[in-house]
Amino acid sequence: MLSPLQGDSVSFWQRELKPGGYSADDADVTAAVILIVLVTSVWVGFDARSRDWSDNSFADAPWKWVVGSLVLWIVVFPLYLVKRGQAASASAAPAPHQPAMPDARSRT
DSSP, X not given: OXXXXXXXXXXXXXXXXXXXXXXXXXXXXXXXHHHHHHHHHHHHHHHHHTBOOTTOSSOOSHHHHHHHHHHSHHHHHHHHHHHHHHSOBGGGOOOOOOOOOOOGGGOO
């Protein structure tokens, strides 16, 4: 591969950086990146549904995490991984407050 600083720089630019000059390797990498973004965004959707986002100021609903992950994955996916540790699991939500029963021993 020629460097643009060595010799015939015009042919380097024409061969290496011409528009639409993608090779099979470029297509494979692009397909892999798209697949990773789609799969992780679907996972974010399922995982976000099982968490309580009501007190999150960035995204308070699972669909917002999914859309953000699809649109700006490089920022939103790592942010989701950080924020998911701070969000309580929806199944681990505190039980509703039950009135205390008087203790039988306290009666005299």
